[in-house]
Amino acid sequence: MKIDPDKKADLSAQIAQAIRDAIVSGDMIVDERLPSEAELADQFEVSRPTVREALKRLAAQSLIRTQRGAFGGAFVNKLSYEEAYGQQITTSTLLLSMNAVSFDVACEARYALERACTPLSAERRTPDHLATMRAEIHRQGHPGLSDESFCASDVTFHRALVDAACNPVLSYQLAGAVEAMQPLMNMITFTARSREEIVRLHTRIADAVEDTDAQAAETALHELEAYTLTLARDVMAARQKTRQV
Amino acid sequence: MKIDPDKKADLSAQIAQAIRDAIVSGDMIVDERLPSEAELADQFEVSRPTVREALKRLAAQSLIRTQRGAFGGAFVNKLSYEEAYGQQITTSTLLLSMNAVSFDVACEARYALERACTPLSAERRTPDHLATMRAEIHRQGHPGLSDESFCASDVTFHRALVDAACNPVLSYQLAGAVEAMQPLMNMITFTARSREEIVRLHTRIADAVEDTDAQAAETALHELEAYTLTLARDVMAARQKTRQV
DNA sequence: GCTTTTAAAATGTCAGACATTTAAATGTAA
DNA sequence: TTACATTTAAATGTCTGACATTTTAAAAGC
Numbered sequence: 001m002k003i004d005p006d007k008k009a010d011l012s013a014q015i016a017q018a019i020r021d022a023i024v025s026g027d028m029i030v031d032e033r034l035p036s037e038a039e040l041a042d043q044f045e046v047s048r049p050t051v052r053e054a055l056k057r058l059a060a061q062s063l064i065r066t067q068r069g070a071f072g073g074a075f076v077n078k079l080s081y082e083e084a085y086g087q088q089i090t091t092s093t094l095l096l097s098m099n100a101v102s103f104d105v106a107c108e109a110r111y112a113l114e115r116a117c118t119p120l121s122a123e124r125r126t127p128d129h130l131a132t133m134r135a136e137i138h139r140q141g142h143p144g145l146s147d148e149s150f151c152a153s154d155v156t157f158h159r160a161l162v163d164a165a166c167n168p169v170l171s172y173q174l175a176g177a178v179e180a181m182q183p184l185m186n187m188i189t190f191t192a193r194s195r196e197e198i199v200r201l202h203t204r205i206a207d208a209v210e211d212t213d214a215q216a217a218e219t220a221l222h223e224l225e226a227y228t229l230t231l232a233r234d235v236m237a238a239r240q241k242t243r244q245v
Numbered sequence: 246m247k248i249d250p251d252k253k254a255d256l257s258a259q260i261a262q263a264i265r266d267a268i269v270s271g272d273m274i275v276d277e278r279l280p281s282e283a284e285l286a287d288q289f290e291v292s293r294p295t296v297r298e299a300l301k302r303l304a305a306q307s308l309i310r311t312q313r314g315a316f317g318g319a320f321v322n323k324l325s326y327e328e329a330y331g332q333q334i335t336t337s338t339l340l341l342s343m344n345a346v347s348f349d350v351a352c353e354a355r356y357a358l359e360r361a362c363t364p365l366s367a368e369r370r371t372p373d374h375l376a377t378m379r380a381e382i383h384r385q386g387h388p389g390l391s392d393e394s395f396c397a398s399d400v401t402f403h404r405a406l407v408d409a410a411c412n413p414v415l416s417y418q419l420a421g422a423v424e425a426m427q428p429l430m431n432m433i434t435f436t437a438r439s440r441e442e443i444v445r446l447h448t449r450i451a452d453a454v455e456d457t458d459a460q461a462a463e464t465a466l467h468e469l470e471a472y473t474l475t476l477a478r479d480v481m482a483a484r485q486k487t488r489q490v
Numbered sequence: 491g492c493t494t495t496t497a498a499a500a501t502g503t504c505a506g507a508c509a510t511t512t513a514a515a516t517g518t519a520a
Numbered sequence: 521t522t523a524c525a526t527t528t529a530a531a532t533g534t535c536t537g538a539c540a541t542t543t544t545a546a547a548a549g550c
Contacts, residue, residue: 010533012301024335030343036500047535049294052501056257056298057305061335069543070499084340087332090269090306092418095329098275101414108365109414116361120353169346169354173337173422177414255502281531292504297532314512315530495548502541509534516527 011046012053018044019054023063023076034064034074062087081168085175092180103184103232110177111225114158115218117174120165122214129164133157133206140199143192150195151185157202164209185228188235197227256291257298263289264299268308268321279309279319307332326413330420337425348429348477355422356470359403360463362419365410367459374409378402378451385444388437395440396430402447409454430473433480442472 022028035043040051055074058064062084065077096106121129136157140150155178162174190198201224208216267273280288285296300319303309307329310322341351366374381402385395400423407419435443446469453461 012533013304016305020335024338024342026342038500049297049536050534052294053298053301053533056301059258060261060302060305061332063339066501067543068501068541070497071544072500072542074501079336079339079343081340081344084336087306087336091324091329091332094269094308094324095326095417096414097269097271098323099326105412106414109412109418112361112365112410112412112415113358113418116357120357165357167350167354167357169341169351169422170357172340173354173358173418177418257502283531294505295503298502311532312512313510313532315528316513317511317531319532491550493548493550495546497544497546499544500542502539504539505537507535509532511532512530514527514529516525518523518525520521520523 011044011050012057015040015044015046015051015054016057019058020061020063023058028076030076030078032076034076036073081172084172088172088176089179092176093183096180097183103236104229106181106184107225107228107232110181111221111228113174113177114162115221117162117165117167117170118209118217118221119214120167120170121161122209122212122217124166125164125209125212126166129160130206130210132160133202133209136160137199137202137206140195140202147188147190148186150190151182154185154198155179155182161205161209184232188231190231194227194231198224201227256289256295257302260285260289260291260296260299261302264303265306265308268303273321275321275323277321279321281318326417329417333417333421334424337421338428341425342428348481349474351426351429352470352473352477355426356466356473358419358422359407360466362407362410362412362415363454363462363466364459365412365415366406367454367457367462369411370409370454370457371411374405375451375455377405378447378454381405382444382447382451385440385447392433392435393431395435396427399430399443400424400427406450406454429477433476435476439472439476443469446472 019028019034028034034040034055037048037051037055040054041048044051055064055066058074059066062077062079064074066072066074095101136153139145139153140157145153158178159171159175162178163171165171201220204220205217205224208214208220264273264279273279279285279300282293282296282300285299286293289296300309300311303319304311307322307324309319311317311319340346381398384390384398385402390398403423404416404420407423408416410416446465449465450462450469453459453465
């Protein structure tokens, strides 16, 4: 980990990479303390600010945490599911917003992944998961709900569906897919009519999961995907029309 | 974006968050140039090193890129699929290695997600995708292949299967799941017998995809998941035995 | 023996300087 | 006029040294 050849990249980037490699490869284990900034500066033969920039890079990826005071320092951080969720969502959201990903492609990916969970969800759902889904369905039927709140409730519903698979790795992977869609979903104006239809489909999904009927749940998800697509296309068409006028 | 109240967090973290918010919210668009470090230091009323630490945090997340020289500076970076892949894989790998995720759970998640792609892959696979899959199958049959190379080839095969869905968002989401499994897979010693079985299943998958038979592909993937699990359990059992002696 | 004080070690922040890189502006010659 | 070389300015990258703040452990005092 000591070496640091004179590449073209920034020193702080090289140092960050060297430490990152040591962590990822397992040379440094969770909660192990890194040398102090001064010692690292000596080892890599750079100044302390340079070392600090490297450490901040690692902190941004939740690879290390720092603690002030005597016997403080930088420690290898145990990446929690929550932190991983967060990074996953940030990355996915940016990827979608910056790459002009079409609604269709994003939608297809999201529902395909979600359907991957349904067999497990139907098998393992607890009363808790079902209760969350029912509660969100109920909320979605409330007429005074804003479009934003409706979308947020939608996300909660689908996350409950995913969490019902009782596989944290799956939940982590899906978090990005579901949450990253929210900005795109927020562009849709949900009429009373369309909300009714969505609530109907959500109810079918919840029923199917409660009955441990994976096939029915998948079918309902397919229909929900198709319906979401038609809604999005209507919005796009209306927008196009407005622009032409 | 200017404000920066006296919270408890580090100044560099606060500044990074403020800029991050501006980017994610769309206040700053791709390729827009941030103020120079000196100007940012003025705006936030901190020193230049503090600003630099904040910028390095953002650079670590690929949110900005920096360019030296006149008319250089920090620019909002367009997050490419490649960069997103990379971060996804790093995060997933760490999450698995640091959280004592059981092989079973990770394996279940991976194959569940992969099965989500198969209907699309069977429908849209190009000759290119099929050729990659066949080539990797052929390589896997070579007796001189090391276990590491065998695993690497396995990853390439499965990525081709995923890419065949022709949905970049899906590919991005799956990259983490497939690659993050590699360290776990590398723990398995593949006997000639087990390689033969895996090659057989891979061939069945490729055949099914070529025949646009999604159902057969899913079934083969199910069997591959089950077989992978038995292999892993054998390894664990053998390890347990060795330890007891 | 318990509490308080003190000291030390580490990160967080600042100021100023210099090095390096890069592209535009300028100048010069064909 | 155009092509090429030179200069210059703006920005990031890096270094040095210092001080502030936080936190813990050890020392001092009762």
